[in-house]
Amino acid sequence: MIRAMGLLQSWGGFGTSIASFIFLWDMIRRYCPPELIRAFDKWAQRIRSFFYPYIQISISEFMSNNLKPHDAYAAVEAYLSVHLAKDAKRLRAETVTGGSKLVLSMDEHERVTDEFCGVKVQWISGKLVQRESKYLPELERKYYKLVFHKKYRDMVTDIYLEQVIKAGKEIQMRNRKRKLYTNGHNKTTWSHIVFEHPATFGSLAMEVEKKQEIVDDLLMFRESKDFYARIGKAWKRGYLLYGPPGTGKSTMIAAMANLLDYDVYDLELTSVRDNTELRRLLAETTSKSIIVIEDIDCSLDLTGQRKKKPPEEKIEKTKKEVSRKDTEESGSRVTLSGLLNFIDGLWSACSGERIIVFTTNYVDKLDPALTRRGRMDKHIELSYCSFDGFKVLAKNYLRLDTHPIFESIEILMRETKIIPADVAENLMPSSLKEDAEKCLLKLVEALKQAKQLMIKKEEESSLSEAKIKQAADALQDKEDSIDKM
Numbered sequence: 125m126i127r128a129m130g131l132l133q134s135w136g137g138f139g140t141s142i143a144s145f146i147f148l149w150d151m152i153r154r155y156c157p158p159e160l161i162r163a164f165d166k167w168a169q170r171i172r173s174f175f176y177p178y179i180q181i182s183i184s185e186f187m188s189n190n191l192k193p194h195d196a197y198a199a200v201e202a203y204l205s206v207h208l209a210k211d212a213k214r215l216r217a218e219t220v221t222g223g224s225k226l227v228l229s230m231d232e233h234e235r236v237t238d239e240f241c242g243v244k245v246q247w248i249s250g251k252l253v254q255r256e257s258k259y260l261p262e263l264e265r266k267y268y269k270l271v272f273h274k275k276y277r278d279m280v281t282d283i284y285l286e287q288v289i290k291a292g293k294e295i296q297m298r299n300r301k302r303k304l305y306t307n308g309h310n311k312t313t314w315s316h317i318v319f320e321h322p323a324t325f326g327s328l329a330m331e332v333e334k335k336q337e338i339v340d341d342l343l344m345f346r347e348s349k350d351f352y353a354r355i356g357k358a359w360k361r362g363y364l365l366y367g368p369p370g371t372g373k374s375t376m377i378a379a380m381a382n383l384l385d386y387d388v389y390d391l392e393l394t395s396v397r398d399n400t401e402l403r404r405l406l407a408e409t410t411s412k413s414i415i416v417i418e419d420i421d422c423s424l425d426l427t428g429q430r431k432k433k434p435p436e437e438k439i440e441k442t443k444k445e446v447s448r449k450d451t452e453e454s455g456s457r458v459t460l461s462g463l464l465n466f467i468d469g470l471w472s473a474c475s476g477e478r479i480i481v482f483t484t485n486y487v488d489k490l491d492p493a494l495t496r497r498g499r500m501d502k503h504i505e506l507s508y509c510s511f512d513g514f515k516v517l518a519k520n521y522l523r524l525d526t527h528p529i530f531e532s533i534e535i536l537m538r539e540t541k542i543i544p545a546d547v548a549e550n551l552m553p554s555s556l557k558e559d560a561e562k563c564l565l566k567l568v569e570a571l572k573q574a575k576q577l578m579i580k581k582e583e584e585s586s587l588s589e590a591k592i593k594q595a596a597d598a599l600q601d602k603e604d605s606i607d608k609m
């Protein structure tokens with residue numbers, strides 16, 4: 125009891141001394157000249173750092189100059205949520221903006237320890253409540269504080285922090301929902317929706333080796349940052365997808381985006397007013413994206429209105445005609461040279477990886493300047509459905525690896541041409557009652573019809589050829605008889 129009383133008394137004495145010290149210190153600061161106070165502060169700081177050899181770096185939720193969200197804060201948050209949140213005792217669960225998963229992060233005033241090359245650093249989460257002026261409401265600013273021993277300063281600031289930000293950004297990329305941007309409907313800026321196309325290379329009907337070659341090419345491109353830097357080229361790759369309608373060009377673009385985990389920018393050239401707008405739109409695209417210009421042959425026919433695709437036989441456009449549009453003044457004044465300039469020049473100014481994809485139904489009608497290697501690195505033909513392609517579709521649509529009807533389908537496919545879209549349409553059950561066999565029989569019927577149509581066309585064309593030959597012979601006979609007279 126007596127001991128407790130003594131302890132209380134000594135605590136009381138200590139409290140009184142602290143209060144007297146604070147009072148005295150306040151008096152000194154108030155009446156001492158400011159230079160003296162500054163010198164004292166400097167020395168106090170030196171003494172403190174001698175006894176407290178740690179460095180603190182704060183990363184605030186908002187930039188101090190313009191109150192914009194701070195990228196580094198979000199990256200640190202993502203890093204901590206994956207690597208260290210499990211060590212914290214109090215956690216917060218949130219869906220990050222644009223993200224698809226519930227993300228766990230440290231709650232306020234939690235601290236966790238990270239280790240990097242044998243050096244221990246501590247992350248502390250905190251929150252500041254500030255009021256800029258008495259007329260404004262209070263602002264809450266969250267921050268992360270990194271604490272480490274001063275002897276590791278260079279290593280932490282030069283290497284560790286950089287790696288944390290890099291790893292955090294990768295985690296953010298993985299957690300985000302991908303977007304499909306479009307500039308359609310005469311919009312001068314991009315608008316976006318969430319990109320959720322289910323296509324994959326696995327579900328794409330095409331020859332196995334050809335498909336593998338494209339997948340390898342894309343994966344190599346994604347991993348080639350250092351290679352492109354070494355050879356001094358912008359980290360970009362151009363693909364030209366060509367082939368008849370319904371052969372899977374758009375589907376392949378979706379599969380590419382899903383494989384690489386990239387966003388898609390669907391650029392409607394006919395909605396772009398001029399080259400300046402084109403440059404701006406393209407400069408606004410972000411890294412890790414695929415920029416798509418569909419039906420480039422129609423889009424470059426810049427009459428302001430996108431032309432309807434004419435049937436193949438009616439197309440009389442020659443290469444010269446396409447080039448001439450380059451200089452023609454029209455409603456939308458995007459020119460071929462504007463587009464090429466961007467691909468070659470402005471590209472280099474954009475950091476990060478980008479893929480550009482052009483699609484067309486008529487590859488031979490395109491200006492060679494547009495398709496030459498270096499601009500379009502890879503030309504991919506998507507063509508009529510092969511038996512390999514059919515097997516992929518049968519597996520996807522009907523879950524069939526094999527079936528007795530496959531044999532007749534293989535024979536018919538060798539004799540006639542059918543686009544994958546038509547095969548897919550026939551394999552799609554039109555009601556719950558329609559089983560796999562019925563779908564295969566539907567396809568057999570469609571193939572037979574296509575074959576008949578092909579034979580009929582061939583007959584017609586040989587008939588017209590015969591007629592032309594007959595007329596030419598008659599003309600020749602006439603000329604001969606005139607000569608003889």
Ligand SMILES: Nc1ncnc2c1ncn2[C@@H]1O[C@H](COP(=O)(O)OP(=O)(O)OP(=O)(O)O)[C@@H](O)[C@H]1O
Nearest residue numbers: 327328329368369370371372373374375544545548
């Ligand atoms: N190679 C393919 N593999 C799987 N499905 C395909 C393939 N080709 C076409 N399809 C199916 O046909 C539909 C139309 O295909 P898609 O839009 O990709 O053709 P496209 O070549 O882009 O045609 P267009 O030239 O008219 O734009 C798709 O929704 C898909 O279901």
Ligand SMILES: [Mg+2]
Nearest residue numbers: 373374375418
């Ligand atoms: Mg398409």
